[in-house]
Amino acid sequence: DGGITQSPKYLFRKEGQNVTLSCEQNLNHDAMYWYRQDPGQGLRLIYYSQIVNDFQKGDIAEGYSVSREKKESFPLTVTSAQKNPTAFYLCASSIPGNTIYFGEGSWLTVV
């Protein structure tokens, strides 16, 4: 089935550690996105990529990094510079300017 796969579903991070969230899509979409959601809040854009080897910062990019080496993959690294990383992270993809589809999300907790 076509779709967006995020892994892991749950992840625990120790203080000072970098962690990477995986996002893979087989929809042949050019654009991919990462959003962060805090409890009871809306979605905030972290990074987005319109094509391979290119990406732009969203509204809250500080403390995060991404890469886009393959069309299907858009991993997000939460670095130690992100002071409050506990949140629900959502990956999405679309044909640019068209309907956006989301993965099931990943929960990150700092312990």
Added chain:
Amino acid sequence: DAKTTQPPSMDCAEGRAANLPCNHSTISGNEYVYWYRQIHSQGPQYIIHGLKNNETNEMASLIITEDRKSSTLILPHATLRDTAVYYCIAVLPTSGTYKYIFGTGTRLKVLA
């Protein structure tokens, strides 16, 4: 992208129509209105979108006012499984720098 405004919460009786309003008074002529919903701890699910004309699919109907400054999502026969947060967003379909902006949405509670 135009800003959208939605009521924070609504209740609806099971089996009745749920009408969820959205204000997008600054929407431009080329921006589409999209609706998504999010059930707790899941990714948002696409529902429907439209530009000018009313739209209907198997999930819902979308009514857009003639001046396009507001719209209403209609779930014709709400069920308990429709309890979710519903997001209305305005989207400009360009190939350049482009992003969806989600607000806090409307939390719909369907009551038995």
